[in-house]
Amino acid sequence: MHIPFLSIIIAIPLIAGLAILLLPKEQKQAVKLVALAASGLTFFLSVWVYFSYNITKAGYQFVEKVAWVPGFGISYYVGVDGFSVPLVLLAGVVLLCGVLVSWGIEDRPREFYAFLMFLGTSVFGVFASLDLFELFFFFELAVFPKYLMIAVWGSPKTREYGAMKLTLYLFIGSVVALVGALAMFFSSGKLTFDMLVLEQTGFPLAFQHLWFPVVFLGFAVLGGLFPFHNWAPDGHVAAPTAVSMLLAGVEMKVGAFAALRVAIMLLPEGAKYWAPWILGLATVNVVYGAAIAMVQTDIKYVIGFSSVSHMGLVMIGFASLNRDGLMGAGMQMFSHGIMTALFFSVVGMVYDRAHTREINALGGLFKKIPWAAIGFIIAGLVSMGMPGFSGFVAEFPIFMGVWRVQPWVAIIAVLGVIITAAYIFRLITRVFFGDIPPELDASVSDITIKDKVVVGLLATLMVALGLFPTLMVPMLQSGVDHIMRLLGGA
Amino acid sequence: MSFLTTHILTLILFLPVLGALVLLFLPGTQVRLIRWLAFGLSLIPFALSLAAWAQFNPTITGFQFEENIPWYPAINSFYHLGIDGISLTMLLLTTLLTPLAILASFSITDRIKAYMMLFLFLETGMLGVFLSLDLLLFFVFWEVGLVPMYFLINQWGGVNRNYASLKFILFTMAGSLGLLLAIQMLGVVAGTYDLPALMIKWTALSGSLFGLPVGTVKAIAFWAFVIAFAIKVPIWPFHTWLPDAHTEAPTGASMLLAGVLLKLGAYGFLRLVLPLYPVESQRFAGPLAAFATMGIIFGALGALGQTDFKRLVAYSSISHMGFVILGIAAAAWAAGTDTARMAMNGAVLQMINHGLSAAGMFFLVGVLYERTHTRDLRAYGGLFALVPVYGGILLFTAMGSLGLPGLGGFVSEFLVVRAAWQVFTYAVILSMIGLFFTGAYILKALKAVLHGPLNDIWVGHLSEINPREIAVIAPLMVLMLIIGFWPSWILDVINRTVSALF
Numbered sequence: 001m002h003i004p005f006l007s008i009i010i011a012i013p014l015i016a017g018l019a020i021l022l023l024p025k026e027q028k029q030a031v032k033l034v035a036l037a038a039s040g041l042t043f044f045l046s047v048w049v050y051f052s053y054n055i056t057k058a059g060y061q062f063v064e065k066v067a068w069v070p071g072f073g074i075s076y077y078v079g080v081d082g083f084s085v086p087l088v089l090l091a092g093v094v095l096l097c098g099v100l101v102s103w104g105i106e107d108r109p110r111e112f113y114a115f116l117m118f119l120g121t122s123v124f125g126v127f128a129s130l131d132l133f134e135l136f137f138f139f140e141l142a143v144f145p146k147y148l149m150i151a152v153w154g155s156p157k158t159r160e161y162g163a164m165k166l167t168l169y170l171f172i173g174s175v176v177a178l179v180g181a182l183a184m185f186f187s188s189g190k191l192t193f194d195m196l197v198l199e200q201t202g203f204p205l206a207f208q209h210l211w212f213p214v215v216f217l218g219f220a221v222l223g224g225l226f227p228f229h230n231w232a233p234d235g236h237v238a239a240p241t242a243v244s245m246l247l248a249g250v251e252m253k254v255g256a257f258a259a260l261r262v263a264i265m266l267l268p269e270g271a272k273y274w275a276p277w278i279l280g281l282a283t284v285n286v287v288y289g290a291a292i293a294m295v296q297t298d299i300k301y302v303i304g305f306s307s308v309s310h311m312g313l314v315m316i317g318f319a320s321l322n323r324d325g326l327m328g329a330g331m332q333m334f335s336h337g338i339m340t341a342l343f344f345s346v347v348g349m350v351y352d353r354a355h356t357r358e359i360n361a362l363g364g365l366f367k368k369i370p371w372a373a374i375g376f377i378i379a380g381l382v383s384m385g386m387p388g389f390s391g392f393v394a395e396f397p398i399f400m401g402v403w404r405v406q407p408w409v410a411i412i413a414v415l416g417v418i419i420t421a422a423y424i425f426r427l428i429t430r431v432f433f434g435d436i437p438p439e440l441d442a443s444v445s446d447i448t449i450k451d452k453v454v455v456g457l458l459a460t461l462m463v464a465l466g467l468f469p470t471l472m473v474p475m476l477q478s479g480v481d482h483i484m485r486l487l488g489g490a
Numbered sequence: 491m492s493f494l495t496t497h498i499l500t501l502i503l504f505l506p507v508l509g510a511l512v513l514l515f516l517p518g519t520q521v522r523l524i525r526w527l528a529f530g531l532s533l534i535p536f537a538l539s540l541a542a543w544a545q546f547n548p549t550i551t552g553f554q555f556e557e558n559i560p561w562y563p564a565i566n567s568f569y570h571l572g573i574d575g576i577s578l579t580m581l582l583l584t585t586l587l588t589p590l591a592i593l594a595s596f597s598i599t600d601r602i603k604a605y606m607m608l609f610l611f612l613e614t615g616m617l618g619v620f621l622s623l624d625l626l627l628f629f630v631f632w633e634v635g636l637v638p639m640y641f642l643i644n645q646w647g648g649v650n651r652n653y654a655s656l657k658f659i660l661f662t663m664a665g666s667l668g669l670l671l672a673i674q675m676l677g678v679v680a681g682t683y684d685l686p687a688l689m690i691k692w693t694a695l696s697g698s699l700f701g702l703p704v705g706t707v708k709a710i711a712f713w714a715f716v717i718a719f720a721i722k723v724p725i726w727p728f729h730t731w732l733p734d735a736h737t738e739a740p741t742g743a744s745m746l747l748a749g750v751l752l753k754l755g756a757y758g759f760l761r762l763v764l765p766l767y768p769v770e771s772q773r774f775a776g777p778l779a780a781f782a783t784m785g786i787i788f789g790a791l792g793a794l795g796q797t798d799f800k801r802l803v804a805y806s807s808i809s810h811m812g813f814v815i816l817g818i819a820a821a822a823w824a825a826g827t828d829t830a831r832m833a834m835n836g837a838v839l840q841m842i843n844h845g846l847s848a849a850g851m852f853f854l855v856g857v858l859y860e861r862t863h864t865r866d867l868r869a870y871g872g873l874f875a876l877v878p879v880y881g882g883i884l885l886f887t888a889m890g891s892l893g894l895p896g897l898g899g900f901v902s903e904f905l906v907v908r909a910a911w912q913v914f915t916y917a918v919i920l921s922m923i924g925l926f927f928t929g930a931y932i933l934k935a936l937k938a939v940l941h942g943p944l945n946d947i948w949v950g951h952l953s954e955i956n957p958r959e960i961a962v963i964a965p966l967m968v969l970m971l972i973i974g975f976w977p978s979w980i981l982d983v984i985n986r987t988v989s990a991l992f
Contacts, residue, residue, distance in 0.1 A: 327564060381637065384663075387630035396626070396674070397565050403678040407700050410674065414667050421663050422656075429644060429652055473564045 006062045006078045006128045009045050009088070010121055012038050013095070017117030020110055028109050035113040039096040042120065046092025053085050058478035060130065068134070073192035077131040082479030083330055086472055087127045087253055090337045093461065094249040095120045097454040098242035101345045104352065112153055115145035116242060123250045126258060132181050132193040139174060139258060142251065143167060146243070154238040162238025169231035170222055177218025177262070180211045184266060199266050199486055212270025216263035216278070222255025224311040226285040233304030241348025244300070248307045249341035253333045256314050264318060268487045271321060278319035279402070279409050285312025287412060290419035299350070299357045302427055303343045306383060309416055310336045316413060317398040321487055323480055325401020330476040331394035335382060335465065339391065342379040342458040346372045349451055350431070353444040359427065364436030368444040373432040375455035380424040382462050385417050389466035498542050499555050499571040502535045502585065503617050510610040518603045528606035529592050532613065536585040546578055548983050551990035553623060567626040567683045575987030576760055576838055579980060580620040580753060583845045586965065587749045588613045594853050594962045595742035597860055598646065605646060609742065612638040616750050620757060625673055625683040628762070632754065636662055639743065639751065647738035654738035661731040665721035668714035675711060689765045712770035715763050722755030725815055726785035729808045736804035741856025744800070748807050749849035753841050756814045760838070764822055765991065771822035779819035779910070783917040785812035786924035794931040799858070799865045802935055803851045806891060809924055810844045816914070816921065817906035823913045834988040835981055836905025842980065843898035843973060847891040850966040854884050857959055858939070861952050867935060872944030873952065880955040881940045883963055890970040892932045893925070898973035
């Protein structure tokens with residue numbers, strides 16, 4: 001029997017979200033249990049998909065196709081290849097962790113968890129889409145849950161500003177990308193949004209040169225590409241913990257993935273033409289993002305800017321347009337997603353207990369919350385690209401890839417590594433070691449068992465991948481092969 | 491049994507990590523158990539290294555006990571281990587010093603479990619560098635070892651530990667950036683990270699790379715490697731992190747820092763720089779020798795100027811490591827000749843001797859500090875009368891560090907100086923000034939601590955060195971004496987490898 005795994009993964013959060021909204025408001029426990037069951041099930045299924053994907057066969061698997069609006073060539077068409085399977089797993093992991101860390105939420109948990117579930121459907125949908133229209137559909141589905149969750153449950157001071165800024169940036173970006181997508185639809189002359197057909201179209205050179213930057217930049221806004229990264233730190237900081245985790249951990253990958261899937265894979269000649277420009281912008285991301293993170297006084301801003309810096313490496317990997325670079329970018333998307341989810345979850349745990357995120361007001365928390373501290377240290381080591389952790393095995397191939405095309409980018413971007421080390425060590429020593437302020441000594445209690453599960457799961461993934469990169473590399477390679485064929489490389 | 495013989499290096503490498511994981515599951519309150527277990531666990535790699543030494547065939551050139559399985563095949567990186575004479579001696583030094591440093595750390599009471607776990611992680615990091623035959627794997631272990639050392643200094647260090655630990659890690663990581671870039675570049679150009687393969691492919695490269703002549707690219711990459719290792723050794727003028735790190739580090743960490751971590755840098759020169767860049771090494775041997783000489787002189791002068799006992803020993807390390815680099819520079823200059831082999835023998839032996847004597851000196855400083863809670867040389871005085879056994883041991887170890895004939899340091903410094911005389915005569919003459927000041931600062935320290943009028947405040951407050959502490963220092967003293975009188979047992983192992991390599 002053919003089980004539509006991907007549709008089930010996409011549908012479960014949606015159904016759970018609707019079910020939660022139907023529950024009476026007072027049933028807080030039931031709401032949480034439904035969300036936990038749904039996210040646990042999607043997590044399990046994403047692990048299942050990851051391990052049952054056939055690497056030797058490669059190509060798109062778990063494919064399902066149903067006509068949706070046949071008149072416009074729109075269909076519900078899902079499938080995953082070696083590049084998107086790790087991202088589905090990432091979304092599964094982070095969604096489950098997001099549900100677990102939000103357990104203590106008191107303010108309208110029903111709506112919160114329902115929106116969180118809708119966000120989950122959106123990201124799964126984008127990663128699995130093989131139809132351009134469908135991809136946009138899922139892409140846009142995230143806008144309102146994101147906006148509302150930040151504006152309603154965000155940190156009181158900046159939530160309205162952060163939510164508005166994020167929404168406007170992303171909205172403009174996706175509108176620009178949509179225009180490009182429509183241009184492709186009409187120019188192809190095939191009246192279809194099927195990306196597997198579109199990628200074989202071979203758009204004229206002039207068309208590709210003209211429209212590539214439009215589509216790429218439109219999506220890259222969500223990927224945090226400089227100079228369109230500005231929404232990210234403000235949005236992350238304003239958002240509640242689980243939303244920060246999903247935003248930085250998964251949503252930024254959605255942007256990067258869409259930029260790759262639509263812009264680079266459908267307009268490969270445009271990508272080759274514009275690659276040096278993207279490399280330039282992404283290099284600014286890496287170094288500038290790290291430098292700005294260095295001078296922040298709010299932990300969450302540090303992490304927010306570090307995401308900007310790390311997403312720059314993903315973009316560098318894309319723009320190197322070769323095997324090593326793309327494979328590294330795929331690793332970096334997964335590794336950074338897990339890492340930043342861990343960062344934001346620990347920051348949330350600290351904030352919930354200390355009620356401040358100012359680095360100078362914190363200290364000595366290791367004694368109080370050792371698990372969270374160790375998790376944060378591991379995430380920090382990943383962040384600075386320490387060998388033995390997933391960040392290193394992801395960044396190294398990216399650098400190798402860019403060495404082949406533009407050595408200067410490697411030489412400049414590596415500065416980001418040392419700046420990252422400086423701010424991470426500063427953060428760790430200030431927040432978790434040294435003397436604990438007396439008022440915190442009395443008030444801070446250890447993290448809950450659910451928090452420990454989150455920290456343990458995320459940290460284990462990063463260490464395992466760092467020690468055994470082959471857990472993921474062959475799969476990514478099979479996905480990269482497909483991209484390389486489109487790019488005309490062997 | 492066959493697993494043991496075919497995977498002996500893997501076992502040595504990862505047993506410390508396994509040990510650390512065992513400790514993780516013990517309650518932190520079982521202090522005695524944790525101490526003794528950590529010590530016992532660290533003895534297993536030592537026993538296995540001795541077994542490897544017994545099975546090591548010195549007549550074979552090339553690497554032995556090789557293991558080679560894919561680690562990151564997508565970028566052609568392999569888990570490739572193997573040892574030759576040079577790495578065997580370093581392996582023995584590391585696995586010997588780690589249990590001793592753990593034994594020396596029994597006086598630590600604060601968070602003993604975390605401390606011991608970090609120590610065992612550190613051991614794996616250091617061993618990995620000596621055992622790797624894959625450039626990427628080398629880099630992995632090179633960097634990984636920094637983290638436990640950072641936390642050892644940052645958590646169990648002295649007053650300025652935050653400053654010292656951050657300086658330590660940022661200096662080393664900044665140095666590693668160039669190394670990282672150069673390694674990436676080598677991997678991209680040669681398509682492999684396997685060291686034996688790189689030694690052939692990379693050195694044979696000609697034409698142009700990235701629009702530059704290969705010679706220029708190689709020269710740049712050469713300096714990227716050299717600076718990374720120079721910071722670690724440390725070679726003047728990259729040495730400023732060392733005195734701070736040592737002063738703040740707890741005793742056990744200082745022992746490993748001076749005894750093993752500094753050797754990682756010198757080992758980088760031997761394992762990577764000379765084989766991968768024979769032409770550039772020869773071309774830039776002059777400047778390298780000049781830096782080494784400056785290190786010898788300024789290290790000794792710096793030591794002479796200190797009033798803090800531990801800082802004095804730290805500066806002396808800079809001076810002594812200068813001889814290692816002088817030997818390496820001389821060998822690079824005179825590559826292929828008997829002079830080069832002699833210089834190289836001297837350099838490797840000096841690494842071992844300095845590892846023994848510096849670990850011993852830092853330990854003895856620590857013993858005194860634990861009892862007096864000061865390291866100010868002016869606060870001691872006439873302690874020989876109070877602690878004669880300690881005094882005798884300090885005198886012996888200090889003489890080993892000074893290079894007194896009959897003890898290890900003399901043999902190796904003599905070999906280096908004797909060989910370097912033929913190629914860098916002036917550098918050798920200048921370095922003798924350094925040796926003169928070495929005598930001066932060692933005697934100054936001994937006088938301040940042991941001789942002169944007895945400082946009365948210590949009467950009745952200073953206890954004699956205890957049996958556990960003697961157990962730490964005794965193996966070091968015995969080895970210094972054996973190497974001093976009969977160096978050939980260890981030089982034989984080194985010499986065969988060196989003759990084959992250079």
